[in-house]
Amino acid sequence: MPPPPQKEPPRSFTARWAALKNIPPFLVMVWRAAPHLTIATMVLRAIGAFVPVAILWIAKLILDEVVRLAALPDTPDGLAGWWHSGLADHLITLVALELGIGIASDIIGRLLRLVDSLLQERLVIDLSMRLMDHAAALDLEDFEDAGFQDKLERARRQAAGRMSLMGTIFEQLQDSLTIATLGAGLIVYNPWLILILLVGLIPAFLAEAHFNARSYNLDFRRTAERRETDYLRQTAASAETAKEIKIFDLHRFLSGRYLDLSRKFYAEARRIAQARAAWGALFSALGSLAYYAAYAWIVVQTLTGDLSIGDLTFLAGSFMRVKGIIERLLSSFGSTAAQALYLEDLFDFFREVPEIASRPDAIPVPRPIRQGFVFENVGFRYPNTEKWAVRGLSFTLHAGETLALVGENGAGKTTLVKLLARLYDPDEGRILLDGRDLRDYDLDDLRAAIGVIFQDFVRYAMTAADNIAVGRIEAREDRGRIEAAAHSALADQVIARLPAGYDQMVGKRFVQGVDLSGGEWQKLAIARAYMRDAQVLILDEPTAALDARSEFEVFQRFRELMAGRTAVLISHRFSSVRMADRILVLHLGRIEAQGTHVELLDQPGRYRELFELQAAGYR
Incomplete structure (x- = not known):
């Protein structure tokens, strides 16, 4: 194009x-x-x-x-x-x-x-x-x-x-x-x-x-x-x-x-x-x-x-x-x-008009989601490009299921997440939620039902409390909820070391701001997911900046967070994706294989190859 x-x-x-x-x-x-x-x-x-x-x-x-x-x-x-x-x-x-x-x-x-x-x-x-x-x-x-x-x-x-x-x-x-x-x-x-x-x-x-x-x-x-x-x-x-x-x-x-x-x-x-x-x-x-x-x-x-x-x-x-x-x-x-x-x-x-907007007759997202999401031959390519980011995607994300996405860089994992959150609409096919096209639902209500932690999360030059509260900004005055979210994400340990605690300005943009390490910032970002308490949870490399011990502890908490929720997990670490109920292996925008961690290891293919390459680094 x-x-x-x-x-x-x-x-x-x-x-x-x-x-x-x-x-x-x-x-x-x-x-x-x-x-x-x-x-x-x-x-x-x-x-x-x-x-x-x-x-x-x-x-x-x-x-x-x-x-x-x-x-x-x-x-x-x-x-x-x-x-x-x-x-x-x-x-x-x-x-x-x-x-x-x-x-x-x-x-x-x-x-x-x-x-x-x-x-x-x-x-x-x-x-x-x-x-x-x-x-x-x-x-x-x-x-x-x-x-x-x-x-x-x-x-x-x-x-x-x-x-x-x-x-x-x-x-x-x-x-x-x-x-x-x-x-x-x-x-x-x-x-x-x-x-x-x-x-x-x-x-x-x-x-x-x-x-x-x-x-x-x-x-x-x-x-x-x-x-x-x-x-x-x-x-x-x-x-x-x-x-x-x-x-x-x-x-x-x-x-x-x-x-x-x-x-x-x-x-x-x-x-x-x-x-x-x-x-x-x-x-x-x-x-x-x-x-x-x-x-x-x-x-x-x-x-x-x-x-x-x-x-x-x-x-x-x-x-x-x-x-x-x-x-x-x-x-x-x-x-x-x-x-x-x-x-x-x-x-x-x-005069710029958004293409992605709620229809006049938009309906609210079902609470709870009963069936889940269905991708029907979904294809998408980014504007002004000839290459398809994803194409021919057909699979089901069942309600209450944790689905992991695995693949090399450029395989289409993050694009799939953007389509699920309706940051983009498919160029081909459609995505259904409980049997209705995703475009039939009220856009604000849909995004309110989804919690996303992207790998390139934003480091807000605000207080520690506000950095967590952005996960559900209307609950910003609920300090108890903020502290509970911080505890679940292990961010409370970070905040305890700050001079002003939850009221400490973080980042170096403003006077008296305290900068954090990459892992400390990531714990604040993870706390946003707990703060949001959404029906659908999307985690895009949520522990990339954490050390092995912190990653293990955070994922133990994630198991509690994802219980009973529909979740999508993107990670290059196989120690993380093995906790998923099902794994999709993506390559060049298409689904190459799917199954549990054990099932995918038992068959030759990209998943086993990538797992063995990563495992070899720890031998």
């Missing part, structure tokens, strides 16, 4: 601006995150939008009033004279009004910063939760695909890095309202003033949009390399890799590889930055020419008497404000278009 075609970044101007369709759903996300805070920021910004025109208009009235009073034939002497004469009452009122607006503007600005910061925090939380919830709903197949990993990486970056877009959009709405009020005043005096501004600023806006799109295209193409640089940074300075890095002297290789990738990315980014700076300087000069042409008209009109000093102040201030706001608005629109391209990555991730 050829790999699926990868999404290409938008290249045409139309395609880039089409990404603005992502702005409305983004604003819906903002609203859902915190409706009251969204309303508050909109109201505050609407009030703030009228502040500039109000201040400029009052300044005009103040200047005109000062000019009028200064032209009076008989004017009072000193401040007291003006105050008692009453001639300055209107001027004083205007100054007091301007002071009040200034204070109100400062309060609004501070409130707006507070509301926006809270709204951004709420949006980050809400978006991160959506990202984690959606990722949890997707298929294992997605996470094992490199293309999906690139998409997930871009989505993570946007969830954390696009919050400035919210403030940008709200500022644009406020700026647009301010321009409408200031522009109305300019148009009253001369409509050509606005047109001159636009002619000078639109080319700079188009250039900015072009370079924003180029930057996005570069980021998009470099997603895989950026993931690799992140991996190299983590690998080169990690507690998990430090021993091998030092022993094999790998730091030069890793840092050299990181430097090569970073230099390539830097070279392309520098070319874009240089071109942006050159064109930006040219268009900035064009905008300045337009501004001073309009400003010259205002000065001439004032000198000829067509405009008052107050009009000059209002127009010059309005023109300067409008120029600055339009310049910022056009630039931010370009930035918004660029960020909307990045939002496409986020929404593209949210």
